[in-house]
Each structure stands twice: as structure tokens, then as C-alpha cells.
Amino acid sequence: MISLSDPAAFLAVLTALNLVVFIVFAVDKDAARKNSWRTPERTLIILAFFGPFGAFGAMRVFRHKTQKIIFYCVPLFVFLQIVVTIGAFLYYYK
Numbered sequence: 001m002i003s004l005s006d007p008a009a010f011l012a013v014l015t016a017l018n019l020v021v022f023i024v025f026a027v028d029k030d031a032a033r034k035n036s037w038r039t040p041e042r043t044l045i046i047l048a049f050f051g052p053f054g055a056f057g058a059m060r061v062f063r064h065k066t067q068k069i070i071f072y073c074v075p076l077f078v079f080l081q082i083v084v085t086i087g088a089f090l091y092y093y094k
Contacts, residue, residue, distance in 0.1 A: 007093045014085065021051030025058030025065070032064070045070060052077035 024047055028039040044065065048055035056074050058064060065071040 005092065007089065010088070014081075018051040018054035018057075021047045021054030022058045023054075025055055026062060029058070029062040029064040041065075041068065041070065045073075048074050049077050052081050 024039060028044065031038050052074055056078050059066055059074060
């Protein structure tokens with residue numbers, strides 16, 4: 001099991017989570033092009049909350065969900081993840 005008390009492991013988990021979110025957004029964009037089953041927007045927003053860098057990157061790379069008002073909160077999620085990560089590092093990894 002990965003111990004998040006190690007800063008490298010903590011960053012690896014965040015990176016993996018953001019990569020998964022990026023891939024989910026990419027798969028949804030591909031499904032939109034093919035007019036097949038789509039990932040619900042609610043699911044995408046929840047994923048964007050936990051992996052905002054992946055969501056923001058996918059939104060820019062694939063131009064996906066950029067016109068939907070609810071997805072305007074993704075940059076806020078990026079800011080929150082930065083603040084929480086810095087806070088965690090200052091608190092746990094002195």
C-alpha cells in the first residue's frame with residue numbers, strides 16, 4: 001500500500017488522478033464525435049474537482065466542455081488543488 005506520508009507518493013497519486021481525469025475527458029470527447037454513449041456531465045464535474053489539472057488540460061487540448069457554464073468552475077478547482085497541496089506540504093512535510 002502507498003503511504004501518503006511520503007511527499008513523492010502524494011505527488012504521484014495527484015499526478016495519476018489528474019492523468020485519469022484527462023483520459024476520461026478525452027474518451028468523452030471521442031464519444032461526442034462518434035455520437036455514442038457519453039459520460040454524464042455530473043460525473044465529469046466530480047472528476048474535475050478531484051483532478052482539475054487533467055480536466056483543465058483536456059478542456060484546452062480537445063476543446064471539450066468549454067462552452068458549458070458549469071465547467072467554468074474548473075479553473076477554481078485548479079486553484080483549490082494548489083492551495084490544498086501547498087497546505088498539506090506545509091502541515092505534513094515540514
